[in-house]
Structure formats: structure tokens, C-alpha cells
Amino acid sequence: MHQDYNILIYGYGNPGRQDDGLGNAMIEKLESWVKSQKMKGIHFDSNYQLNIEDAAEIAKRDLVIFVDASTEDIDDFILTQVNASTDVAFTSHAASPGYIVGLCKDIYKTIPPTWLLHIRGYEWEFKEGLSTKAKQNLEDAYELMKEKLENPQELIDAFEPF
Amino acid sequence: MEQKITIEPVTRVEGHGKVTIHIDDEGQISQSRLHIVEFRGFERFVQGRPYWEAPVLVQRLCGICPVSHHLAAAKALDVIVGAGTGDGLTPTGEKMRRLMHYGQTFQSHALHFFHLVSPDLLFGVDGDPAIRNIIGVAKKYPDLAVQGVMMRKYGQEIIKATAGKKIHGTGAIPGGINKHLTQEEKDSFLNGADPLNIDKMIAWSIDAVNFLKDYHKKNKEFIDGFAAFPSNHLSLVRKDGALDLYHGVLRAVDADGKKILHDVDYQDYLEYINEEVRDWSYMKFPFLTEYGKKDGWYRVGPLARLNTCDFIPTPLAQKEFEEFKAYTKGKPNNMSMHMHWARLIELLHSAEMIKDLLNDPDLMSGDLVIKGEKKNEGVGLIEAPRGTLFHHYRINEHDQITMANLIVSTTNNNQPMNEAVNHVAKEVMTGQKKITEGMMNAVEVAIRAYDPCLSCATHALGQMPLELILVDKNNQVIDRKRK
Numbered sequence: 153m154h155q156d157y158n159i160l161i162y163g164y165g166n167p168g169r170q171d172d173g174l175g176n177a178m179i180e181k182l183e184s185w186v187k188s189q190k191m192k193g194i195h196f197d198s199n200y201q202l203n204i205e206d207a208a209e210i211a212k213r214d215l216v217i218f219v220d221a222s223t224e225d226i227d228d229f230i231l232t233q234v235n236a237s238t239d240v241a242f243t244s245h246a247a248s249p250g251y252i253v254g255l256c257k258d259i260y261k262t263i264p265p266t267w268l269l270h271i272r273g274y275e276w277e278f279k280e281g282l283s284t285k286a287k288q289n290l291e292d293a294y295e296l297m298k299e300k301l302e303n304p305q306e307l308i309d310a311f312e313p314f
Numbered sequence: 315m316e317q318k319i320t321i322e323p324v325t326r327v328e329g330h331g332k333v334t335i336h337i338d339d340e341g342q343i344s345q346s347r348l349h350i351v352e353f354r355g356f357e358r359f360v361q362g363r364p365y366w367e368a369p370v371l372v373q374r375l376c377g378i379c380p381v382s383h384h385l386a387a388a389k390a391l392d393v394i395v396g397a398g399t400g401d402g403l404t405p406t407g408e409k410m411r412r413l414m415h416y417g418q419t420f421q422s423h424a425l426h427f428f429h430l431v432s433p434d435l436l437f438g439v440d441g442d443p444a445i446r447n448i449i450g451v452a453k454k455y456p457d458l459a460v461q462g463v464m465m466r467k468y469g470q471e472i473i474k475a476t477a478g479k480k481i482h483g484t485g486a487i488p489g490g491i492n493k494h495l496t497q498e499e500k501d502s503f504l505n506g507a508d509p510l511n512i513d514k515m516i517a518w519s520i521d522a523v524n525f526l527k528d529y530h531k532k533n534k535e536f537i538d539g540f541a542a543f544p545s546n547h548l549s550l551v552r553k554d555g556a557l558d559l560y561h562g563v564l565r566a567v568d569a570d571g572k573k574i575l576h577d578v579d580y581q582d583y584l585e586y587i588n589e590e591v592r593d594w595s596y597m598k599f600p601f602l603t604e605y606g607k608k609d610g611w612y613r614v615g616p617l618a619r620l621n622t623c624d625f626i627p628t629p630l631a632q633k634e635f636e637e638f639k640a641y642t643k644g645k646p647n648n649m650s651m652h653m654h655w656a657r658l659i660e661l662l663h664s665a666e667m668i669k670d671l672l673n674d675p676d677l678m679s680g681d682l683v684i685k686g687e688k689k690n691e692g693v694g695l696i697e698a699p700r701g702t703l704f705h706h707y708r709i710n711e712h713d714q715i716t717m718a719n720l721i722v723s724t725t726n727n728n729q730p731m732n733e734a735v736n737h738v739a740k741e742v743m744t745g746q747k748k749i750t751e752g753m754m755n756a757v758e759v760a761i762r763a764y765d766p767c768l769s770c771a772t773h774a775l776g777q778m779p780l781e782l783i784l785v786d787k788n789n790q791v792i793d794r795k796r797k
Binding site: 166167168176198199200203204205207208251254255258259278 | 359373380425428429448449453456459460463464466467470480481482
């Protein structure tokens with residue numbers, strides 16, 4: 153089923169800063185699961201931060217899902233559509249998902265259906281390993297992601313062009 | 315009545331910083347300060363850890379320039395494992411590390427130019443902030459934006475191939491490197507499909523240098539005069555005086571070009587460099603001990619490197635270097651905005667170095683690691699994209715780190731950034747009571763010329779809104795602006 157798709161799941165954060173590594177941890181879990189299920193067409197990437205070259209990475213995808221840790225006061229995780237953003241309130245060497253989608257739109261004239269999975273984190277010190285609560289959030293979000301990847305067309309269709 | 319203007323934090327700069335500008339009753343700038351909210355816990359964090367973990371651990375410092383910390387730590391540990399001080403590695407070990415480092419410098423310099431500098435140059439410092447960013451560049455100059463994206467991507471792929479992976483790379487290990495370059499990787503970097511090949515990267519680097527030179531011709535007053543001030547300059551140079559971003563001896567020159575630090579072994583850096591603590595900033599202020607706090611501070615980074623070195627050992631960059639030096643008649647260049655010119659010459663040099671290294675057979679075969687008589691202390695220096703980076707470790711008989719001292723590039727540039735802010739504040743804010751968008755950005759442009767990376771010590775999760783606070787001499791806020 154999946155071999156007809158070109159899907160990118162991209163987790164980012166610094167796993168050396170505890171829960172900031174939630175995005176990277178999700179990639180490890182999902183990649184392993186996708187491999188065990190022998191699913192095709194689903195690609196993975198992981199980095200400290202998003203940056204401008206990622207506009208090229210997403211340009212030809214049927215579906216993109218970014219995964220990031222969140223410091224915001226959300227329950228456990230939240231999956232939201234990413235719209236192009238011209239917001240410059242980001243640092244020189246990191247970029248928001250909306251910024252990447254915006255760059256992709258302006259440079260490559262395409263907008264891949266893009267979603268952001270935000271997973272709530274709690275601790276951010278110079279340590280490896282997730283906090284107990286973050287681990288639970290990761291597990292819950294993992295179950296959702298498996299469900300979504302079983303039927304990716306659902307997320308593709310749910311994406312509202314802007 | 316004295317007033318204080320606070321710009322907090324500085325947008326498009328890593329980490330968290332704020333600028334305060336004090337204005338007296340006559341509207342004159344009495345004092346300007348760049349405050350850095352820096353977390354200094356990392357040096358204690360590595361204490362007690364096995365020394366061989368350091369090159370990976372230090373990458374937790376910063377998701378921006380992990381390669382610089384990775385290599386500086388590895389160089390310090392080379393000394394500890396008896397592999398020498400940077401030039402004692404096997405040819406494969408040293409050249410693979412150099413490829414990693416020049417790949418990192420290439421992508422970092424490209425990113426800085428396309429992401430930070432080009433919006434200001436193309437749309438003007440006073441340009442509409444809604445379009446004065448890379449999105450604006452992408453809309454109006456899509457080809458330029460594509461170049462930025464692809465140059466950054468190329469450098470990132472070099473890092474991945476040499477460091478092993480994008481996150482927490484393990485390529486450099488005490489005494490060498492843990493992998494060769496494969497034939498497939500070499501072919502891809504040399505002759506990859508357009509545009510991801512080295513000849514295209516060199517061609518685009520030349521275009522970037524020419525873009526800057528052309529802009530300079532049309533805007534001499536701004537580029538030459540903005541935040542220009544005399545200073546000392548410090549960097550590594552190769553023993554024969556060549557520009558070398560990976561290894562060398564420490565050299566400093568004063569504003570007139572006189573050598574004031576004479577090509578010394580950086581293992582002895584504590585004999586020559588000291589750090590001052592000031593109560594209003596977490597970040598220290600390094601200076602040359604011999605010249606004291608007042609006269610011994612120095613700049614580091616691309617401008618400093620082109621002021622300290624005698625030549626560049628790659629032909630295309632050397633040609634540009636000669637033009638660069640001729641502009642100041644061979645004297646040191648003290649114009650802050652010329653940092654961009656110097657950075658792009660280094661971009662070109664990095665691309666040339668990458669090509670030379672890729673054609674070197676030592677990358678694909680040969681011994682990877684060398685070790686000798688173990689020591690309990692080592693210092694590693696590297697010219698990171700933003701400037702000289704110091705790593706210093708001591709270990710005990712159980713191979714645990716007992717002491718770590720890091721002086722990051724941005725710390726080395728602390729006083730110069732403060733000087734730059736002061737000069738610009740006097741230029742654009744004297745006599746002003748209200749802060750305009752152009753004024754705010756002028757201060758930021760001065761700081762961004764140094765490309766400070768404050769995330770070495772602060773968590774890079776936060777957003778970076780800009781806030782200006784006008785405060786009188788009694789610290790009462792009389793105006794506040796935020797974007």
C-alpha cells in the first residue's frame with residue numbers, strides 16, 4: 153500500500169537535553185516499527201533543528217510530518233496542520249515548520265501536505281534520556297502515529313490548502 | 315535625565331541577549347551594553363565523565379556548531395592520549411577531520427550570508443521587516459535562495475559523511491578518526507548531480523563574493539563606516555603564516571598590524587589569555603594578559619583571521635584575499651561590516667579546501683588512529699566559523715575529567731560586540747527619544763556581523779521576540795516596544 157507514497161517523518165531536537173529529544177526518539181521508534189511491518193514509501197530524518205535545506209527535503213513529498221518537543225501547556229501531544237509562515241521570530245540557525253513550508257512554497261512552488269506532531273516535554277537539562285512523563289506522552293503519540301501511517305491518505309486529504 | 319533603552323532579546327541571534335542603551339539629559343549616549351544571559355553549567359557537567367566521551371558530550375552544548383565542539387574536544391584529547399597537538403595524527407585522521415571542519419565552515423558561512431546578511435543588503439537595514447528576511451529573499455530573488463539552501467545542504471552532507479551522523483556525530487575520536495570516506499561518497503561530493511557537486515559550490519561561492527563586492531562598491535559609506543572601530547585581532551595561523559581553520563599557532567596583531575602575540579603554542583594559552591568577569595553579564599571578557607583588560611581585548615572570526623594570516627593557501631581565495639588586503643593597504647581591516655566580505659572569502663577557501671581534500675587518496679585508506687604516551691592534560695583549539703574556540707581538559711588516574719575550561723568564539727568576541735553596539739548607538743540614537751524599527755535593526759546588524767551563537771549555553775527552544783525598553787536614569791521604564 154505504502155510503496156505508492158513518498159512520506160517523510162522528520163523529528164528534531166537535541167537528545168542531549170532530555171525531553172528536547174522527543175522528536176528524535178519518535179523517529180527511532182517509528183522507523184523500527186515501519187521496518188518490522190515491511191512498509192514501503194515512508195522515509196525518516198532526524199536533526200538538532202530544522203533549517204533552510206529542509207525546504208528541499210520536503211518539496212517532493214506526498215506527506216510530511218514533523219515531530220518536535222513542546223514546552224507549551226498542552227495535554228500530552230497535538231497534531232496540527234502546518235501553514236506557510238513568514239514569521240521571523242526564530243533564531244538564525246533554526247527554523248519553524250511553517251517557515252520551512254513557506255520557503256518550499258516560494259522556492260519550489262509546491263506545498264506538500266505537512267503536519268506537526270508536538271509532544272509535551274518537561275525537563276531540559278544537559279542529560280540524555282526522557283523524563284517519565286515525556287516517555288508516556290511519547291508512547292501515546294506513537295500509537296497515534298502508527299494509526300495515521302496505516303492510512304496516510306487520511307492526513308493527505310485532511311490537509312487544507314492555503 | 316539619563317535614559318536607558320533596552321533591546322531584548324536580539325532577533326536572529328542564537329540564545330538570549332539584550333541590549334541596553336543609556337541616554338543622558340542632553341540626548342548623548344553615555345553607555346551601551348550587550349548583556350548575555352548565559353548558562354555556564356556545562357564545564358561542571360563533564361566533570362567525572364570518562365575523557366573519551368567528551369567529543370560526543372560536548373555536542374550537547376550546541377545544536378548549531380556541534381562539529382566545532384566535537385573537533386576541539388577531540389584535539390584536546392589527542393594530547394591526552396599522546397597523539398600530539400593536532401599535527402601528529404595519521405594523514406587519514408587529520409584529513410578526514412579537516413574535511414569535516416571545512417564542510418561545517420562552508421555550510422555555516424553560506425547560511426549566515428544567505429539567511430542573515432542578504433536580507434539586510436537586498437532590502438536595506440531600514441527595509442520593511444515583513445520582507446527583510448529569507449522568505450522575502452526567496453520571493454524576490456528565488457535563485458539566490460536556492461543557492462543558500464543547496465550550499466547548506468552540501469555542507470551538511472559532508473558533515474554526515476565524516477562525522478557518521480547528523481546528531482551526536484562520533485567521527486573524531488581521541489587520536490584520530492573512526493572511518494574512511496567511501497568511493498561512493500567521494501564521487502558524490504566531487505561529481506554529484508547538479509547542483510550538488512563541488513565545482514558548483516565553488517562557482518556559487520565566487521558569485522557570493524562578487525555579490526558582496528558589488529554591494530560594497532555601491533554602498534561604501536555604509537559598509538566602511540558602520541560600526542568601524544580599531545581593535546586587536548587573534549586567530550590560529552599555520553606555522554608558515556597561512557590561513558588554517560583546523561590547526562596552527564596562536565597569533566594576534568594590533569589595529570596597525572603589529573604582532574602582539576607571536577605564533578605561540580596554544581597548549582600554553584593560559585600564559586597569554588585571561589578572562590574578566592563583569593557584574594552585568596554572565597559572559598566573560600577575554601583579553602591578552604600582557605596588554606591588560608583595557609587594551610588587550612581582541613576580535614576573533616573571519617575578519618580577525620584575514621587580519622592575522624599572511625596568505626591563503628588556495629588560489630581563488632588568495633586572489634580575493636589580495637584584493638581584500640589592498641583595500642586597507644595591507645593594514646588590518648577594522649570595519650565590522652567587512653566581516654561579511656572576509657566570511658565569504660573563507661566560504662570560497664572552504665570550498666577549495668573541500669575539493670583538494672576530496673581528491674586526496676589518504677581519505678579512503680590508511681591508519682585511522684595513533685596513540686602514544688598518555689598525559690593528564692590537553693588543550694584543543696580550532697577556528698570555528700565564528701572564531702577561535704578553546705577546549706581544555708584535565709583527567710585523573712581513573713580517566714575521569716576533573717577540569718574543563720571552554721572559551722567559545724562568541725565569548726572571545728564579547729568586548730568587540732559591545733564596542734560595535736556602542737558605535738552604532740552613538741550613530742543612530744544620539745538625540746533620539748523614540749526608537750524606530752531602523753534603529754532597532756541597526757543595533758542588531760552590528761551584533762549579527764559577529765554571528766554570535768549564544769546557544770552554546772542557553773537552550774535553543776525559545777522564540778526570539780524583540781523588545782525595546784526606554785528607561786530613565788532611575789531605571790523607570792518610560793517607553794517599551796516589542797515585535
